[in-house]
Amino acid sequence: MTSPRSAQPVVVDWDTPAATSRTELTTHVWTAPPLRRGSPIHDKAFAALRDLKANHVRLLPWWSSPRLSVPELDPPADGRTSWDFGNLDPFVDDFLDSAQGRPVVANFATIPTWMFDTPEPVRLADDPAAIHWNYEQGTEFRDPTLTEVADHFERIGRWYLDGGFTDQFGVRHESGRRHRFDYWEVLCEPDIGHELSPEVYTRLYDEVVRRLRRLDPDMKFVGLSLSLVELNPEYFWHFLDPANHEEGVPLDAISYHFYGSPELLNPLGPDGNLPFDHWRSSYFSQADGFLRQVRLIDSIRRRLSPGTKTFINEIGTFNPDVMNPEPDVPEQYWALGGAVVAYLFSELTRLGVDLVGVAEFVGYPGMVPGVSMLDWNTGEPNARYQVVKLLLEHFDPGDTLHTTGIGGLWSPESRFHAQAFTTTHGQRRVLLVNKYAEHVDVELPGAATTAHVDAGTGGAPAVTDTVSGDTITLGPFATMVVTMR
DSSP states (O other): OOOSSOOEEEEEEEEEEEEEOOOEEEEEEEOOGGGSTTOTTHHHHHHHHHHHOOSSEEEEOOTTSHHHHOSOOSOOBTTBOOOOOTTHHHHHHHHHHHHTTOOEEEOOOOOOGGGBOOSSOOOOOSSTTOOOTTOSOOSSBSSTTSHHHHHHHHHHHHHHHSSEEEOTTSOEEEOOOOOOOSEEEOOSOTTSTTOOOHHHHHHHHHHHHHHHHTTOTTOEEEEEEEOOSSOOTHHHHHHTOGGGSOTTOOOOEEEEEEEEOSBOSSOSSGGGBOOGGGHHHHHHHHHHHHHHHHHHHHHHHHHHOTTOEEEEEEEEEOOSOTTOSSOOOOTHHHHHHHHHHHHHHHHHHHTTOSEEEESOSOOBTTBOGGGOSBOTTTOOBOHHHHHHHHHHHHOOTTOEEEEEEESSTTOOOOSEEEEEEEOTTSOEEEEEEEOSSSOEEEEOTTEEEEEEEOTTTTTSOOEEEEOOSSEEEEOTTOEEEEEEO
């Protein structure tokens, strides 16, 4: 792997610990139609999820396919309810089977639209796989006390945690299930869609948590789950202030998201998008802007509720035209998306974030395909998946981070990112991320072996090599783990 090109040196202070990682890396699974039983990719997809061996994978029944994710599609009327878990239960069962007993996070996020004041009911296609981008409507609850919506989530909780529930007309519905979730996250991205205010969201969080804690006192809770499309610090100032919560309601963790996009207000390419050659600069500059937001948010958390954990449980990148049923996604994109993930994982670990979740396990044409970790046609892993697997296999909470520089300990980064770790088993490793589509030579004396994913490895597992000499070459958009002698 040596090269005659001029190499940039990586310098590490191995003698001085800079921080201790407490970051778990994971992903999330949503009720994507390609994951239904009988789908051509079902078995391979869940086998790939199982093979990650990740803790705290998140299950997210999402509103875009409401017939799959909403077990109460119609309001109660004439003594009858619409409760039906027939489409949702298989997702939950297959998800929990893939976890193999590892801790998981549940987020039954979708509020039935009939619980909001809307001009008219939302009409649904008969096909459960149909995408309904217009399902999430309304900003005012028809029951402003929030009792109706809290009852809804309590019944879902009872279905999965307590064997069943009694519905609005006193009819008993038995599930026979006694599952346990390590965390329950309350809603997903309430700042968009229904545009709940910080005050309303906090009231709803308290009401849901108060009810569900009775079912499992050991279950913990995640709040906010903000999109950060437009940062509103008031969500954090209000929610993280214990004075704004009912007595005894825990603030175990907060969550929020990041997605990079190649779309700009002043585009350089057709259709309002940058050409692919410029995507990398857009993604990495947006990632750096997000990291500045993380520092701001964490300063609020430390001031108001320092015991609350931070879960950044959706990170990823969008391709252009996220609703296009025939997306044009360059093959190099998947390695580039993986490089953005690896860079953010490294930086968020350094900032002390407790969980980083890569979004998402399956996307597909018409439904944000660029976030996918699998090929939606075959179920085979792509380069984004292989980057996540590479990181999971080489880094753990408890690892020690060391001050790392390129050209010198305090030199700014140039074409690649570097971060050194000593693992909990005493191994010295360096994570390298190439931010460019060109090869980059790195000088790293003492390197023994490498494992890498890049634009040339496709969806194959990370390639391992033995290092001879002091120079290592990073391929286009490479994510590489170097193990030192």
